[in-house]
Amino acid sequence: MKFLVAGAGGVGGYFGSRLDENGEDVTFLVRESRQNQLAQSGMNVHSIHGNYSFTPKTVTKTEGSIFDVVLLCTKSYQLEQMLQDLQPFIDKETVIIPLLNGMAHLEKITNHFSREQVMGGLVFIEAYLSQDGTVHQTSSTHRMVFGEWDGTSSRRAEAVRKAFEGSRCEVKVSTEIEKDMWEKYLFIAAMSGVTSLFSQPVGPIRELAWTRGYLIQLIKEMESIMRKSGAHLSSDIAEKHMKTMDAMKYEMKSSMLRDLELGKKTEASHLQGILAELAHAQGVSAPCLQTVFSNLQLHEQGF
Ligand SMILES: NC(=O)C1=CN([C@@H]2O[C@H](COP(=O)(O)OP(=O)(O)OC[C@H]3O[C@@H](n4cnc5c(N)ncnc54)[C@H](OP(=O)(O)O)[C@@H]3O)[C@@H](O)[C@H]2O)C=CC1
Numbered sequence: 001m002k003f004l005v006a007g008a009g010g011v012g013g014y015f016g017s018r019l020d021e022n023g024e025d026v027t028f029l030v031r032e033s034r035q036n037q038l039a040q041s042g043m044n045v046h047s048i049h050g051n052y053s054f055t056p057k058t059v060t061k062t063e064g065s066i067f068d069v070v071l072l073c074t075k076s077y078q079l080e081q082m083l084q085d086l087q088p089f090i091d092k093e094t095v096i097i098p099l100l101n102g103m104a105h106l107e108k109i110t111n112h113f114s115r116e117q118v119m120g121g122l123v124f125i126e127a128y129l130s131q132d133g134t135v136h137q138t139s140s141t142h143r144m145v146f147g148e149w150d151g152t153s154s155r156r157a158e159a160v161r162k163a164f165e166g167s168r169c170e171v172k173v174s175t176e177i178e179k180d181m182w183e184k185y186l187f188i189a190a191m192s193g194v195t196s197l198f199s200q201p202v203g204p205i206r207e208l209a210w211t212r213g214y215l216i217q218l219i220k221e222m223e224s225i226m227r228k229s230g231a232h233l234s235s236d237i238a239e240k241h242m243k244t245m246d247a248m249k250y251e252m253k254s255s256m257l258r259d260l261e262l263g264k265k266t267e268a269s270h271l272q273g274i275l276a277e278l279a280h281a282q283g284v285s286a287p288c289l290q291t292v293f294s295n296l297q298l299h300e301q302g303f
């Protein structure tokens with residue numbers, strides 16, 4: 001099975017490297033500057049689950065050949081360019097597994113290719129690239145979840161699962177991938193929202209009564225907006241997410257907060273922005289969400 005990892009950043013670099021370490025045929029679709037960096041220094045993963053370094057196979061958008069599976073690992077604001085760049089590597093048998101946070105990317109991908117070619121996917125991990133191109137992986141959780149929209153256990157899903165079997169990361173096929181994605185979306189939109197608003201990791205926020213209360217209210221607002229839009233979420237999802245945040249390491253940051261600290265663009269429109277639009281369309285007031293999103297918009301405008 002030939003894997004193409006589209007985007008060799010934190011997520012793509014980590015899961016692609018674990019596949020390579022597991023003896024699979026992995027190639028990274030990168031831009032020229034990352035290709036040069038990888039040719040010179042190799043792919044280096046520094047992880048609490050074990051380091052791994054190797055010389056990866058890379059391609060740029062001009063060097064097309066067909067792949068069996070694409071792990072799509074860009075930021076949401078890079079997606080449209082990536083979908084165009086991916087075209088030469090994909091035929092109708094290729095399966096695409098997007099690992100982005102959120103939900104809004106799905107329509108763009110299925111419009112560009114087709115719904116049959118796309119499975120649902122998500123990751124729970126803290127991973128990022130440092131300046132020298134090293135992939136740092138710092139969370140105890142390093143899980144990828146994916147699956148068919150109708151929940152069936154297809155041959156292609158099983159083949160992907162098998163490729164990861166025995167690797168150092170955790171990979172699971174879900175029978176409810178759409179629900180899993182909405183639930184992760186709720187989690188990350190709230191967690192990235194509060195960590196960015198208060199410029200703090202999750203620890204101090206969950207421990208101060210006022211900020212904890214704010215986080216709980218934000219989750220409730222977002223949950224209600226999602227349910228009104230037709231999302232199926234577990235009845236106790238808010239409590240489950242608070243439990244997860246309580247169990248996270250004190251210093252755990254969202255990738256959005258890390259991006260803000262580096263003055264980088266964020267996925268705010270894709271995560272909180274879409275929810276703010278839905279709230280507006282539903283005619284509901286969502287003051288915590290609006291504050292979180294306004295904060296992110298001000299950052300994007302350079303304030
Ligand atoms: N990092 C994390 O811990 C987690 C991230 N996620 C989600 O995963 C997704 C990816 O995040 P993350 O890995 O952190 O992002 P990164 O910015 O670390 O990685 C994205 C990579 O994609 C590359 N890229 C973008 N467009 C192209 C293109 N057209 N051709 C080739 N390469 C391209 C970028 O390269 P370049 O530098 O050249 O732009 C970059 O290396 C996001 O949606 C995020 O929300 C989910 C859970 C955890």
Ligand SMILES: CC(C)(CO)C(=O)C(=O)O
Nearest residue numbers: 123124125126188254255
């Ligand atoms: C919170 C975390 C690390 C959990 O996977 C995440 O999804 C992100 O920061 O984008």
